[in-house]
Amino acid sequence: MVSRKFHILLAIAVVLFALISCRSNSNVAAPANDKEAAAADIAQADQFYSQREDLTRLQQGIILLGHAVTVDPDNYDAAWRLAKFNYYLATHAEGSERDKGFREGIEAGKAAVKLRGDKPEGHFWLGANYGGSLENSLFSGLATVGDVRNEMQTVLRIDEGYQDGGAFMVLGLVDLKTPRLLGGDPERAVAEMEKGLRYIRTNAFLRLHLAEAYQAVGRSSDARNQLNLILSMPADPDYLPEYKEVQTQTRNLLDKIK
DSSP states (O other): OOOHHHHHHHHHHHHHHHHHHHHHOTTSOOOHHHHHHHHHHHHHHHHHHTTTTSHHHHHHHHHHHHHHHHHOTTOHHHHHHHHHHHHHHHHTOOHHHHHHHHHHHHHHHHHHHHHOTTSHHHHHHHHHHHHHHHHHOTTOSSOOHHHHHHHHHHHHHHOTTTTTTHHHHHHHHHHHHSOGGGTOOHHHHHHHHHHHGGGOSSOHHHHHHHHHHHHHTTOHHHHHHHHHHHHHSOOOGGGHHHHHHHHHHHHHHHHHHO
């Protein structure tokens, strides 16, 4: 006769197996407590992102987002943020850490696009990481120019004004930085970035790269005008690290074209 203890152990085993199966099945929604944990991770990660000048704080945010997507794999907000955080890390790191940031940013961006291909955030940060990997090495193997264009054109179809016209800026940068033999075109870069000006609020980098494009096609006066506009822009509390960077780069470029 089978003992009562055996039946209890068997019942526990069945429950554990069911829980493990639910976690491993991506088609099953995460339990409510996991969603709450993921939401808490995202909120704390956002706090760390506000301190992103300290890369160790940014990395803490990345760890939290990694946990969020582990406990709640269908969490779109965690996925696209993970792509965004990795992009910032990669663009401020060096060597293997830079490569790792772009690679993990691309993986997170792809996951976000798979979850919600109808929203702009995943496409934008996936495209940004593609572009960063190419700028790091045109033959990185992580992306092609076509990959960047496809993601940014998708952003434009969904929401042209996302990130203050950031997709126009990235498309322009692709044409500005890519050699003509590989499809680059400085004149087209100017045209793309000029389209983004109607959405500008805090995106001083759009003006900076437009100034670079103007300079590349011999329009120095227009370049200086954009740079002077940047110097007159007030600081946005949410973008203080970027504000400092763009002000420094603007002054350096002005010194070169006077």
